[in-house]
Amino acid sequence: MEEVLLDKCSRVETERLVLRRWEERDLDGVIRMNGDPRVMEFFRSLNTPDESRQFLEIMMRQEEKHGFCFPVVEDKETGAFLGFCGLNIPGYSGPLPCEPCVEIGWRLTPETWGKGIAVEAAKFWLRFGFETLQLDEIVAITVVQNHKSRRVMEKLGMTHDPAEDFDFPNVDQDHPLCRHVLYRLSADKFHEQTSD
Numbered sequence: 001m002e003e004v005l006l007d008k009c010s011r012v013e014t015e016r017l018v019l020r021r022w023e024e025r026d027l028d029g030v031i032r033m034n035g036d037p038r039v040m041e042f043f044r045s046l047n048t049p050d051e052s053r054q055f056l057e058i059m060m061r062q063e064e065k066h067g068f069c070f071p072v073v074e075d076k077e078t079g080a081f082l083g084f085c086g087l088n089i090p091g092y093s094g095p096l097p098c099e100p101c102v103e104i105g106w107r108l109t110p111e112t113w114g115k116g117i118a119v120e121a122a123k124f125w126l127r128f129g130f131e132t133l134q135l136d137e138i139v140a141i142t143v144v145q146n147h148k149s150r151r152v153m154e155k156l157g158m159t160h161d162p163a164e165d166f167d168f169p170n171v172d173q174d175h176p177l178c179r180h181v182l183y184r185l186s187a188d189k190f191h192e193q194t195s196d
């Protein structure tokens with residue numbers, strides 16, 4: 001899997017975007033994005049510059065280990081850092097109910113919101129996951145109240161069963177960001193959708 005990604009997928013282009021591996025030069029963009037209260041509305045805290053530095057190190061380490069980790073999204077025309085979107089193997093503070101799994105996730109700078117950027121990047125990575133990596137399923141998770149993110153999941157054809165809602169590991173049960181939804185997309189459904 002690693003070889004496939006590193007050889008064939010270190011940098012790809014979609015209509016408006018470059019999707020690529022993490023680089024040191026992304027640090028300024030990460031600090032701005034992870035320190036922005038609009039972006040971090042559904043996370044338990046903003047990241048300090050030091051935490052963003054650690055975040056970038058983790059992304060790069062996970063990418064080395066698995067071949068991918070929420071790849072970078074860049075503006076094709078200007079080269080600006082827009083955030084991240086793509087596949088990841090979860091490694092959170094505790095196991096998710098759907099593990100082992102490959103998830104898809106996104107975080108973009110607010111200037112880019114509402115233009116279909118998340119969906120454009122995610123569509124590429126879903127195709128890559130199902131066609132190149134031959135995954136059986138890709139999942140996505142978010143807090144119940146993150147309707148923007150849920151809308152992206154729905155636009156990608158992912159489906160949600162309320163019976164699978166879960167408490168995020170190691171978060172107090174009475175914390176407003178504890179309850180999470182799980183969306184799934186199977187390879188069969190993806191192929192059905194894309195053959196239309």
Ligand SMILES: CC(C)(COP(=O)(O)OP(=O)(O)OC[C@H]1O[C@@H](n2cnc3c(N)ncnc32)[C@H](O)[C@@H]1OP(=O)(O)O)[C@@H](O)C(=O)NCCC(=O)NCCS
Binds near residue numbers: 113143152
């Ligand atoms: C979630 C996020 C990546 C979406 O990016 P985006 O590029 O704006 O997404 P898209 O433009 O592709 O689609 C957004 C959809 O959500 C809809 N939307 C926006 N705000 C919404 C809201 N409050 N409630 C419901 N839907 C909403 C938009 O209308 C659009 O759907 P439409 O095309 O049918 O109109 C972006 O908002 C973000 O980075 N948020 C902060 C980080 C975050 O929460 N990440 C997810 C963690 S799980």
